[in-house]
Amino acid sequence: MKISELDRHAPIILDNDIVHAMKKIPGYLDISPEDFMEVYQMAFKHALERLKSVIKAEHVMTKKVITVDEYMPLVDTAKLMASHNISGCPVLNAQNKISGVISEKDFLKNMNRSKQQSFMHVTLQCLDSDKRCAAHMLEGLSVKDIMSSPPIFVEKSTPILEVANVFEVNNVNRVPVLDEKLNLTGIIARSDLVKALS
8 A cells, every 4th residue: 555545544534433442442541532533643644754754765766767978969869868758868977977967848948949948839930831940950969068957866865755845946857866976876757756655
């Protein structure tokens, strides 16, 4: 059973269940069923939070990471991302250390003359017969020219609740996971986080 399923099952405890449980406890309890339920609910929520803090980035990350080199041509990068059906990936420098992240957002941002980060604006440019497709603006460029840098990342030991906060604060859909020596060891997508917390 997942953590969220436990949370959904919590309200099924009724007053009669509490009274029955209290009668089973030897001795005298000076507490009402309402007080008992309040204590139980608070304890249950605390336990859920504790369980969530035990789950770390390394427990939910994808270990097989598709990466690109800083100087890979964008056309090859787009082919690689399309063939693996991914919307972004870490960028490694010559020392094999992460130097950035490239995503669909970076492509869109640099393809759009109006600088509107919108797929429909780019589509409109491609459909406009008086202009060349916006993707041609990226010809001759490499990953380093458009990647997001410095990269936003988390460490293996980062609790998933903190990872969720990194996603929210930075408005990103994936974060690389680094080990103690800052070597790339995995990646967490937003969907991985949703699965872990659901």
